[in-house]
Amino acid sequence: MRRAHLILIAVFAVTTAACAKAQPPAMQPSAPVAGAVLWVEPTDLATRDVFHGPWGQENAPNSADTFRYVETKRSGVNRGMTVKDSQGREWSVKTPFPGNLDSEAPVEVTVSRLLSAVGYPQPPVYFLPAFDLKDDLGTRTLVGGRFRLTHPSLTDAGSWSWAENPFVGTPPYQGLLVMMMMLNNSDMKDRNNTLYQRRAGDLVEQWYAVRDAGAALGDTTRWAPRTNHIESFERAPFIVGVNQGHVDFAYKGAHRDLVDDRISPADVAWISNWLGRLSDRQWRDAFRAGGYEPAVAARFIKRLRDKVSQGRALDYSWRKASTGSSAEAARAGQ
Amino acid sequence: MAGCRPCYSRNWVVAGLSLALAFGLAATAIAQQGQPASQDVPPVPDLGEPQGLLPEPALVERAAVFADRYLSGGGSGNGFYVSTKSPIQGAGWISLGPGYRHWYKDDQVFIDGSAGVSWRGYKMGQAQLEFPKLLRSRLVLGTMYRWQDFRAIKSYGVGPDTTEAALSTYHLSSQNVVGYATVRLQRWLNLNSSLGWVDPAVRSIGGDEPRFLHTETSLVADTRDYPDHPTSGALLRVAAARFSDQDAGLYSFQRFESEAAGFIALADSRVVIALRGWLVTSNTHDGQFVPGYLQPTLGGGQSLRSYEDFRFRDDHMLLGNLEVRVALMTHVDAAAFVDAGNVAPRVGDLNLDKRSYGGGLRFHTRRATIVRADVAHGQEGWQVRFTLSEPLKLSRTERRTAPVPFVP
Helix, strand or coil: CHHHHHHHHHHHHHHHHHHCCCCCCCCEECCCCCCEECCCCCCCHHHCCCCCCCCCHHHCCCCCCEEEEEEECCCCCCEEEEEECCCCCEEEEEECCCCCCCCCHHHHHHHHHHHHHCCCCCCCEEEEEEEEEEECCEEEEEEEEEEEECCCCEEECCCCCCCEECCCCCHHHHHHHHHHHHCCCCCCCHHHEEEEEEEECCEEEEEEEECCCCCCCCCCCCCCCCCCCHHHHHHCCCEEEEECCEEEECCCCCCHHHCCCCCCHHHHHHHHHHHCCCCHHHHHHHHHHCCCCHHHHHHHHHHHHHHHHHHHHHHHHHHHHHHCCCCHHHHCCC | CHHHHHHHHHHHHHHHHHHHHHHHHHHHHHHHHCCECCCCCCCCCCCCCCCCCCCCCHHHHHHHHHHHHHCCCCCCCCEEEEECCCCCCCCCCCEEEEEEEEEECCCCEEEEEEEEEECCCCEEEEEEEEEEEHHHHCEEEEEEEEEEEEEEEEECCCECCCCHHHCEEEEEEEEEEEEEEEEEEECCEEEEEEEEEEEEEEHHHCECCCCEEEEEEEEEEECCCCCECCCCEEEEEEEEEEEEECCCCCCCEEEEEEEEEEEEEECCCCEEEEEEEEEEEEECCCCCCCCHHHCCEECCCCCCCCCCCCCEECCEEEEEEEEEEEECCCCEEEEEEEEEEEEECCHHHCCCCEEEEEEEEEEECCCEEEEEEEEEEECCEEEEEEECCCCCCCHHHCCCCCCCCCCC
16 A cells, blocks of 8 residues: 555646646847837827727627637636637637636736737737527527637637746836736736737838736736735735845745846836726726626726825835935835 | 347337437426527626525635636646546546546647546546537547556345345456447437447456447437536436457347436525436346446445445346435535436346435536535445435446446
């Protein structure tokens, strides 16, 4: 019996080791890439349609359409499938778990809307609460989710690394990390970042997009973080202080080494200022795009705007405190 | 042969009745749960789970989140995985091993291979190749190889009157290669057929076991909402199998099975009544026998829960289960159950004299029972069981290889 236990433990150790992920390398900017885009200044921010997003209504799925099943999603922990609509357009659909516990689909659409609103490129994603699906055995109505269009102008060229890319250290990159902290994105794996080749005529851009940010709007505990959970999101603190010029986040996710001792108060203020320019309607539209009930959306928006206010005040408070004599004042912004 | 005719007739009557029941109940269930496609914007199907009698602590809900993400998937992802399938009751509470699976060409080709060793040292390995979407998903063809080595399977002798003192164990290893086909008549109705080669060896007695050619045909109507944690729907299954002894012919036999399970949700699904009935009969020609490890058995966490695993075995078996589950919390149910059944050398002698009464707790997500604890009492005392599966999972409906040994 003891031998069997040893074999079992050995098998467990080997299989666990085989499935283990490598630690990310130290962060450093990579060589410049022609046409690389992480962020484009949102000069028209005030007039942006945050409900339909940057790809507009013309690229949205028709909720009255009957979609044709192609194949089941075979990667990641979330459920999903590939479908085609009556126009022949292909969609990647992410659906909730039965029981609707911590569904990532609404989060992914809302986060995408917020990212694109302040200048970060995003693929065309939309939310449908339900849809009709036809497969070889008939047609039925299924619970909906996030619909991401396979657009002919966008080519998925793989993932990109948070730790090594041409933008490491730039304000938009630092601001993007801060935004992930604000949203409590608990799953910042490189695999959730997508490098898109975006063709517009003869022009080819390399879009560095945070694509799968559905594990957000909850808390960031290491074990089973909540996603899309307003109570957890309201309870979770944002910034705990400033230490030697770097912001300490309350974030406890697996990839907190991306922000530890790397983010300045000015970085936080930079993205907070952009987010602070979103109108009430744009905030509501971002959550409406994800299918949120207005009352729940209002609570998320309030918490996020509190964080934005905290972030906008942080740089000023920090500068003021660091020129003063009180060390305690360095904990400004809390 | 002539002496078996009444047995055949009786079995086919049972099978026929079960079939009629299957069609009737399944059609009813489909009519109740069907959601035909709409002409306009479709209504949103209800996804929520019922709240229980008590508020759920955050820790339990967080555990459900974790279980939903990582333990309830049922194996739908490409790549390497950790196989945790316990090969057989009595193998221990957990089994672990590496596995690899992959779907190709829009899910038209599926390969899977895994190996594992259980807490009590039971070992198994398997490889599978399947084409699941032939003829516009109406036909599934596949082949599977399975090797297993079970070192200490309990046996108490043959018949309903054996004593606990008669306990012995045997070491059974076997290889099984099978080709199978499934015709999908409806989304909920499958006609399955398989042809395989089984080579068992009972090492503890050192005897040469015969090799078998094994064929099985079954019709399965399944409208359960979630097979790993059903709260509504029904399952009906009728099956006929033949094991042909390829050596001396002494152990050739036929087996007929009829099984029905129903799940009725009450009080907004806060209460679920689960019912199951299962009849297994065997037929042999004069001078032939069913080998002990292929005889139907009773006892264990999925049949008579107050009895030891494999406590009773004989050529025929009857089992009934009634279970009432009440949602204590959203993801924790309390259950009360009655199990009753028996084995017998003749079908006419079957009864429900062996009984278990008990209760338990289940931690589950919407789609899977993650862990359950059952306490059961019967004529042979108490049993406490911790199990990582649904009590009425009926996994034999998904099985492709021959059941060696027979597991209730």
